[in-house]
Amino acid sequence: MKKPLETVRRRAKRLRCAFCRKDDRTVTKLVGGPTVYICEACVGLCNRILADESVAGCARLTDADLLDTLPASGVALEASREVLRTQVDLLRERKVSWAAIGGALGISRQAAWDRFS
Numbered sequence: 001m002k003k004p005l006e007t008v009r010r011r012a013k014r015l016r017c018a019f020c021r022k023d024d025r026t027v028t029k030l031v032g033g034p035t036v037y038i039c040e041a042c043v044g045l046c047n048r049i050l051a052d053e054s055v056a057g058c059a060r061l062t063d064a065d066l067l068d069t070l071p072a073s074g075v076a077l078e079a080s081r082e083v084l085r086t087q088v089d090l091l092r093e094r095k096v097s098w099a100a101i102g103g104a105l106g107i108s109r110q111a112a113w114d115r116f117s
């Protein structure tokens with residue numbers, strides 16, 4: 001059976017992650033490239049894969065090369081800390097409990113409070 005033209009048009013306009021095929025209604029963010037998009041979940045997966053390879057790759061680097069890469073790692077770490085802090089601040093503004101935040105991070109309510117309050 002043929003789909004109504006309007007349905008086809010609506011589907012064609014949806015932006016989709018090129019990796020998992022989820023559309024812009026079901027993901028929080030889509031990052032666009034010249035002709036493709038990637039969602040935040042797939043970016044996270046890619047980061048984990050790259051981090052695993054990075055650990056293995058670091059062991060092969062010379063001391064000088066490791067020292068050269070430290071500044072970039074420090075910048076990335078600070079950026080991640082800022083994102084984490086922003087997320088926790090938003091959750092607290094929305095009255096989400098320290099227990100829930102700690103649970104999501106795999107730490108106790110008290111540890112979450114100590115770290116972020």
Ligand SMILES: [Zn+2]
Nearest residue numbers: 017020039042
């Ligand atoms: Zn995706």
